[in-house]
Amino acid sequence: MKLSVIGAGYVGLTTAACLAQIGHDAFCSENDAEKLSKLQNGVMPLFEPHLEGVIKAVRRAGRLCFRSTEEAIAWGDAIFICVGTPPLANGDADLSAIEGVARAIGKRAAGYRLIIEKSTVPVQTGAQLRKHLSVHSTNGLRYDVASNPEFLREGTSVEDFLHPDRIVIGTDSPRASDLLREIYEPIVKQKFTCPIHSSCPKRQGPIFLATDTNSAELIKHASNSFLAMKISFINMVANLCEAVGADVTKVAQGMGLDPRIGSSFLNPGVGFGGFCFPKDLQAFIRIAEKSGCDFSLLREVEKINQGRIELFVEKVRRELWIVRGKRIAVWGLAFKPNTDDVRFAPSISLMKALLADGAAVRAYDPEATEKARAILPEVTYCSDPYQAAEGADAILLVTEWDEFRHMDWKRLRSAVEQPLVIDGRNVFNPEDISGKGFRYVSIGRLDALPRQLSEEKVESSSFRAGNNAQEVTA
Ligand code: UDX
Numbered sequence: 216m217k218l219s220v221i222g223a224g225y226v227g228l229t230t231a232a233c234l235a236q237i238g239h240d241a242f243c244s245e246n247d248a249e250k251l252s253k254l255q256n257g258v259m260p261l262f263e264p265h266l267e268g269v270i271k272a273v274r275r276a277g278r279l280c281f282r283s284t285e286e287a288i289a290w291g292d293a294i295f296i297c298v299g300t301p302p303l304a305n306g307d308a309d310l311s312a313i314e315g316v317a318r319a320i321g322k323r324a325a326g327y328r329l330i331i332e333k334s335t336v337p338v339q340t341g342a343q344l345r346k347h348l349s350v351h352s353t354n355g356l357r358y359d360v361a362s363n364p365e366f367l368r369e370g371t372s373v374e375d376f377l378h379p380d381r382i383v384i385g386t387d388s389p390r391a392s393d394l395l396r397e398i399y400e401p402i403v404k405q406k407f408t409c410p411i412h413s414s415c416p417k418r419q420g421p422i423f424l425a426t427d428t429n430s431a432e433l434i435k436h437a438s439n440s441f442l443a444m445k446i447s448f449i450n451m452v453a454n455l456c457e458a459v460g461a462d463v464t465k466v467a468q469g470m471g472l473d474p475r476i477g478s479s480f481l482n483p484g485v486g487f488g489g490f491c492f493p494k495d496l497q498a499f500i501r502i503a504e505k506s507g508c509d510f511s512l513l514r515e516v517e518k519i520n521q522g523r524i525e526l527f528v529e530k531v532r533r534e535l536w537i538v539r540g541k542r543i544a545v546w547g548l549a550f551k552p553n554t555d556d557v558r559f560a561p562s563i564s565l566m567k568a569l570l571a572d573g574a575a576v577r578a579y580d581p582e583a584t585e586k587a588r589a590i591l592p593e594v595t596y597c598s599d600p601y602q603a604a605e606g607a608d609a610i611l612l613v614t615e616w617d618e619f620r621h622m623d624w625k626r627l628r629s630a631v632e633q634p635l636v637i638d639g640r641n642v643f644n645p646e647d648i649s650g651k652g653f654r655y656v657s658i659g660r661l662d663a664l665p666r667q668l669s670e671e672k673v674e675s676s677s678f679r680a681g682n683n684a685q686e687v688t689a
Contacts, residue, residue, distance in 0.1 A: 216398060219244070219291025221284055221316050223254060225263060225372060225556075226333060226365050227297030232266060233376040234295075235273035236410060237401040242280050244287035254281040262555040262582045265373040269410045288320050293329040293394060295363075300334050301490075306497035308337055317344050320358075321351025328358045329394050333365050335435050335495055337502045341385070341428035361386035361395060362428045364435035369489065370553030374411055377402060379421045385431020392425055399423065436502065439495040440513055445480040446487050447519040453483035453659025454526070463659030464641065483658045485561040485613060485639035486523030488550035493520070493559045524564045527611075530637055530656055531569070535608055539573030542632065544607040546600050547614025547640075548580035548587040555582035557590065561639070562613045566591055579603040581616055601630055608633040615640040624651035 216239050220231035223245035231243035245251040250260045257274075259267045273279040288294060298312035313334060320330060330348065332341060345360050352358075362385035367375045382402065384395045401407040403420045426434070453463040463483050471478025487493070496517055503510035535541050550560035557563055560583075566576050570593060578587065579597045588596055597603040600619065604610050604627050612619060619642060628634055634653040636643065641657045648655040 216240070216394075217290060217292045218242075218295065218398065219287040219293070220295045220297055221287060222297035222299065222312075222334070223250060223260070223281070224297065224299060225261065225369055226367060227295070228254075228261070228270070229263065229266060229367055229372040229376050230295055230297055230333060230365070231279060232269045232273060233373060234398070235276075235278040236269050236377070237407040238278075239398065240278050241273075242282050242287040242290050244282050244284040246284055251281055251283070263372055264370065264553055265411055269373060272410065284316070284319060285323055288316075288323045291328070293331060293398065294320060294324075295331045295333050297333045297365075300336055300494075300498075302494040302497055306501045308335070308494070308498040310336065310340065310343075313340065313344070314347060317347040318351045321348050321356060322353055324356050324358075325354035326357065328356065329391050330358055330360045331363045331395070332360070332432075333363050335364065335439075335491065335498075336362075336432060337436070337498055338429050338432040340432060359386060359388040359391035360428065361388070361391045362431035363395065364431060366435075366438065369556055370551060377407070377409060377411070378405075378415060381422045381424055383424045383426065383431050383434050385426045385428040385434075387427060396423065436495055436499040439492055440499045440516070442480050443487055443492045443496050443520070444513070444516045446482075446492075447516040449481045449483045450486065450519055450523060456659040456661070460661060461659075462661040483641065484523070485527050485565065485658075486520045488559040488561050489556060490558040493517075524561055524568060527561075527565060527637070527639055528568045528572070531609060531611065532572070534635055534637065534654070534656060535633075538569065541574050541608040542606050543569055543574045543576050544600075544603040544610045544631075545569075545576055545578040545594075546580075546603065546610060546612045546619055547616055548578055549583035549614050549616075552614055552616045553582075555580075555586055557583050557586045560587075560614075563587065563590055565611070565613060565639075566594055570594070577603045577605070577607065580614065581618060601626060604630045607631045609635040609637055612636065612638045612640055612642055615642045624648070624653070628652050 218234050218239050218241045220227050220241060220243045223243050227243060231241045235241045253260050296313060296316050298316055300308040300310060303309045330344065332344060341360050341362050348358055364383055366379060382399050384392065386392055403423050405418060405420045409415050449467055452466055456463040456466060467481040470476050471481055496513060500510055500513050532538055545562060545566060548557055548560060548562040550556055569576050577595045577597055579600045584596045628651060636648055636653050636655050638657040641660060645655050645657060
């Protein structure tokens with residue numbers, strides 16, 4: 216089928232590339248002229264595992280082109296809208312880019328088109344799109360509108376697109392529903408050449424769930440808000456573990472064994488970031504508010520997340536006593552591993568707080584350095600984790616990139632000024648790191664406490680630790 220994808224961000228690029236990979240012909244458009252020209256010249260504007268390889272292959276096969284928005288709109292039988300919906304100051308999603316696309320489609324497209332909203336949008340956006348398409352339509356355009364929310368995670372977006380758990384479509388039109396089934400048939404039947412696996416681990420196709428448009432739109436916001444709630448929940452449990460002397464890893468494990476709860480998204484840490492959870496949560500709260508529903512539960516989820524950095528900085532202050540003038544290494548800048556995205560990344564708020572406290576910050580990330588540098592040029596960016604640790608009074612682990620799991624601790628021990636690791640993602644085994652001669656502090660774990668202190672805590676649950684570092688010599 217001839218498919219157009221409007222917007223070449225994470226979602227649009229992955230969608231266009233994967234639709235071409237499963238056999239369709241795709242035009243992907245981008246309004247930003249510099250980004251469009253990069254893509255036309257084979258330069259990736261972002262880092263996403265497997266995406267560059269897929270794009271190269273489908274372009275070589277002549278199934279994907281990067282064109283202007285006008286050309287893409289005029290070409291496709293179905294048009295996927297994948298433009299940004301950033302947050303406004305009041306938390307609402309800014310839908311002006313979607314409105315702009317609707318206007319352009321109304322002016323340029325003729326005949327029948329299926330318009331698919333894939334960007335994350337508030338409920339009832341489909342109804343607005345329908346209305347505006349009819350207002351702006353000048354060429355006798357006939358159309359259906361469908362919602363097809365994406366559940367792609369950055370870092371695994373190609374895999375998530377090709378091997379999803381579910382495909383959700385929301386439309387009131389049988390024709391639109393049939394077209395979407397046709398578009399996704401290779402994925403539902405798992406019949407395509409997989410660019411990632413020689414033998415795909417998930418052989419069973421996804422559930423294809425068809426709903427009305429409003430429900431599909433709500434599924435996306437409700438899913439992301441629920442996952443954010445799980446993270447804030449376990450972060451509060453971690454606080455409680457620190458206060459009473461318990462181990463959040465064990466608590467999460469015990470909870471997750473109940474299939475009704477599940478073990479994923481129960482990793483405590485410095486909080487959730489990225490361009491989806493924080494903004495989708497805000498937007499969902501606003502949608503509820505405007506619809507007269509008091510979803511204050513989600514305001515708490517947001518508040519807990521906003522407090523994570525301050526709690527983490529408190530740990531730093533507690534360990535270093537005086538932060539001013541100290542050299543602090545920050546390992547990991549991206550909001551999660553395997554991406555170069557630093558939007559709403561915990562690392563950025565953390566580094567701002569450390570700089571405000573007078574620390575000299577030396578940061579390292581395998582992919583996100585340039586994007587972080589554009590936001591915080593006053594940080595010293597290093598080319599590897601050892602360089603960042605040079606002369607450091609503390610190493611703070613903020614993003615759990617795999618390479619941090621394979622460090623030469625002997626080398627690090629001689630590079631640092633003070634052997635202190637504060638782990639914001641509970642990546643390390645406390646005994647391992649302590650055994651290398653480092654003081655180790657993590658999040659909500661009993662074994663990050665000095666043994667004697669942990670025993671006292673079990674006896675007195677109201678006791679709050681003043682210093683939860685473990686000091687062990689090599
Ligand atoms: C999310 C949704 O997972 C995806 O379905 C949707 O389409 C877009 O938003 P993404 O933002 O790429 O995807 O990242 P995700 O893996 O969900 O992680 C979000 C944030 O939560 C990250 O900052 C991550 O570090 C944090 N997180 C995740 C935790 O702090 N603890 C966890 O247990 C899981």
